[in-house]
Amino acid sequence: MNELILKSTQLKKRYGDFEAVKGIDFEIGRGQVFSLLGPNGAGKSTTISMLSCLLKPSDGDALIDGHSVVNNPNGVKSVIGYVPQDLALYDKLTAKHNLKFWGTMAGMGGPDLTKRIDELLERVELTDRASERVETFSGGMKRRLNIAVGLLHKPKLVFMDEPTVGIDPQSRRRILDMVKELRDEGMSVLYTTHYMEEAEELSDFVGIIDHGSMIAQGTQAELRRTVGEQDTLRLHFDESAPTAALSEKIGQLEFVTTATANESEIVVTVPEAAAVLPELMSVTAEENQRVRSIDIEEPNLEAVFLHLTGRALRE
Ligand SMILES: Nc1ncnc2c1ncn2[C@@H]1O[C@H](COP(=O)(O)OP(=O)(O)OP(=O)(O)O)[C@@H](O)[C@H]1O
Numbered sequence: 102m103n104e105l106i107l108k109s110t111q112l113k114k115r116y117g118d119f120e121a122v123k124g125i126d127f128e129i130g131r132g133q134v135f136s137l138l139g140p141n142g143a144g145k146s147t148t149i150s151m152l153s154c155l156l157k158p159s160d161g162d163a164l165i166d167g168h169s170v171v172n173n174p175n176g177v178k179s180v181i182g183y184v185p186q187d188l189a190l191y192d193k194l195t196a197k198h199n200l201k202f203w204g205t206m207a208g209m210g211g212p213d214l215t216k217r218i219d220e221l222l223e224r225v226e227l228t229d230r231a232s233e234r235v236e237t238f239s240g241g242m243k244r245r246l247n248i249a250v251g252l253l254h255k256p257k258l259v260f261m262d263e264p265t266v267g268i269d270p271q272s273r274r275r276i277l278d279m280v281k282e283l284r285d286e287g288m289s290v291l292y293t294t295h296y297m298e299e300a301e302e303l304s305d306f307v308g309i310i311d312h313g314s315m316i317a318q319g320t321q322a323e324l325r326r327t328v329g330e331q332d333t334l335r336l337h338f339d340e341s342a343p344t345a346a347l348s349e350k351i352g353q354l355e356f357v358t359t360a361t362a363n364e365s366e367i368v369v370t371v372p373e374a375a376a377v378l379p380e381l382m383s384v385t386a387e388e389n390q391r392v393r394s395i396d397i398e399e400p401n402l403e404a405v406f407l408h409l410t411g412r413a414l415r416e
């Protein structure tokens with residue numbers, strides 16, 4: 102058995118002259134969570150739609166569990182689950198009837214389907230609302246039911262397209278925990294988001310997508326290394342502005358990469374914040390300057406995005 106559940110090769114989507122997805126290469130190993138992180142309009146949904154065989158690629162291909170999305174859409178559909186960004190639920194039907202409808206559409210039926218529906222309602226914590234119409238549900242409950250639909254036929258790989266946008270914290274928590282549970286059970290997940298914290302919590306691998314291109318990918322540690330893996334310390338001072346003499350002294354300390362003073366703070370970059378803190382405090386005391394507080398920022402995916410694009414992920 103191939104250890105990859107997905108391999109995308111130069112996958113591309115053109116709308117007229119506009120290239121929404123510009124030839125994307127990436128792989129997902131079995132039992133891994135791969136997050137596609139990118140801002141609005143980056144091409145996340147277009148990529149997922151092509152991988153789910155809902156949209157024909159203009160060029161390139163992807164193999165999913167060995168099936169080509171171009172040549173064997175039925176093979177692909179049998180192994181994937183798709184949780185769309187836009188809800189695919191019938192408001193007038195109950196939660197249970199929605200699942201029954203989608204299960205029947207997927208060729209399931211009988212006691213197997215009934216059992217699977219009960220399992221999934223339990224999993225998304227909607228058992229007590231199973232017989233109520235979806236129109237009475239909150240946004241978070243609808244999102245959870247939408248995920249249950251995508252999991253009905255026990256896919257090997259599930260695509261979740263921004264499943265937590267605009268919902269309550271409890272639903273969000275349940276969804277993130279569920280992604281981790283599914284992974285622990287051996288399922289592979291492709292998760293799109295523009296929330297850096299979600300990508301950080303969930304991912305074995307992260308792909309950063311912007312303007313239709315995958316501008317970086319790797320483990321979180323690999324991506325952080327692209328920004329040099331430096332911690333940033335911000336020293337805030339009482340009353341007086343920090344002096345140039347102090348920032349110069351800090352700049353000469355062992356391990357410190359840079360130290361820059363501005364009106365109210367000194368910004369220090371260093372490979373490992375903890376290693377310089379004691380020295381930093383003693384130099385500051387020698388110069389008779391009182392530090393009010395210190396912020397320590399470790400490099401995160403937001404910093405990686407900023408480094409690569411010059412823009413913040415959420416603008
Ligand atoms: N049918 C279409 N015709 C023309 N352009 C399209 C079409 N569908 C999407 N696009 C464009 O392709 C680009 C990528 O869109 P896509 O929906 O994949 O982005 P996204 O990363 O999912 O964004 P969001 O975070 O807002 O969901 C956007 O510029 C969008 O306007």
Ligand SMILES: [Mg+2]
Nearest residue numbers: 145146147186
């Ligand atoms: Mg989208």
